[in-house]
Amino acid sequence: MATTRTAHTVWEGELIKGSGTVTFDSSGIASQAVSWPSRAEQANGKTSPEELIAGAHSSCFSMALSHGLTGAGTPPTRLETKADVTFQPGEGITGIHLTVRGEVPGLDEEGFQAAAEDAKKNCPVSQALSGTTITLTAELA
Secondary structure (H helix, E strand, O other): OOOOOOEEEEEOOOOOOOOEEEEEEEOOOEEEEEEEEHHHHOOOOOEEEHHHHHHHHHHHHHHHHHHHHHHHHOOOOOEEEEEEEEEEOOOOEEEEEEEEEEEEOOOOHHHHHOOOOOOHOOOOOHHHOOOOOEEEEEEEE
16 A cells, blocks of 8 residues: 655745754654755754755664564664765755664574665665665675
8 A cells, every 4th residue: 555645845935044844744753944054054953954864764764674684584673764864055965874773582693784885775765766876885783
């Protein structure tokens, strides 16, 4: 069964001096302020498209890795994933680096590396972002 999730943004003003609010309609979790300075300079308590992508990518990757490990007979106890999305004004998103540290009883480092690479390649968010260079650091706890 397909699902659709929705968020919307209201933006007021020009790019540099304007600002907006992104609202997470499907979950109702919150509305967050966005602005050009929070995207291209310091966050200052506001989010950015890149931070939203980082959240989506880190959670999707974690789910894909958990699924793959479980399917291989080595379910994880814990996975902690960080996604760093780099934005360069004038160029766009120039790369994403995933860092995962896992607790996986019965799995060696080589097996964890292979599972993490597979998750990086096959998680739906990685696939949607396939035009971007995605790198990975994976280690067992």
